[in-house]
């Protein structure tokens with residue numbers, strides 16, 4: 262694929278951008294069922310980091326599936342391509358020195374591992390929002406579970422499409438066990454330790 266592509270060495274590199282920001286870049290990857298709380302938690306974590314002067318960007322369905330991935334469906338192949346593109350976009354943002362929060366169902370382990378490989382192990386924190394499906398379905402924030410149960414959506418994660426559990430998430434939370442404030446404190450504490458410039 263990569264034919265006749267040469268890397269140019271630019272003066273302002275990743276480390277210089279990061280030093281200007283006074284913190285290291287990091288990708289915080291939220292995975293979990295629809296309605297598990299990914300967006301709510303990511304939003305609150307971003308707000309807290311922002312208030313501390315950290316340069317952040319939140320990638321989620323709104324700015325990805327309506328834009329760079331607007332041609333993709335929810336088939337297994339298209340979900341993989343969705344996650345791959347997000348991984349590459351996130352990697353550019355890490356290069357720019359940002360702390361990136363990504364909130365995607367990302368139901369396939371291999372796709373999540375692929376993102377980790379794209380950005381590098383040490384730049385990746387996996388947050389498994391492990392809320393029981395019964396609770397996600399009870400919330401049914403967008404009415405999609407109801408549609409899936411009626412057969413109006415054929416490949417809805419958790420109902421008629423798989424969700425592969427993370428085997429070694431860095432952080433695991435159940436939003437039925439902890440309130441939002443507690444979850445944010447837990448995650449932010451973990452993140453601050455990782456983005457401190459030595």
Ligand SMILES: Nc1ncnc2c1ncn2[C@@H]1O[C@H](COP(=O)(O)OS(=O)(=O)O)[C@@H](OP(=O)(O)O)[C@H]1O
Pocket residue numbers: 294295296299300322326335339340341343344364365366367368403405414416417418
């Ligand atoms: N078939 C199917 N399965 C799962 N989710 C679906 C589906 N169709 C639409 N939606 C809505 O799209 C959001 C998930 O998009 P993602 O880009 O995160 O999905 S994936 O990571 O590519 O699997 C997801 O958003 P969240 O509820 O915020 O998770 C749903 O609202």
Ligand SMILES: Nc1ncnc2c1ncn2[C@@H]1O[C@H](COP(=O)(O)OP(=O)(O)O)[C@@H](O)[C@H]1O
Pocket residue numbers: 293294295296297298299300301302364400402436437439440441444
């Ligand atoms: N402790 C909690 N943490 C996060 N969300 C919670 C919590 N308790 C209840 N919720 C609710 O659960 C819903 C989760 O929806 P959302 O964040 O859109 O999930 P997702 O992005 O995973 O689809 C929201 O209505 C939110 O208010």
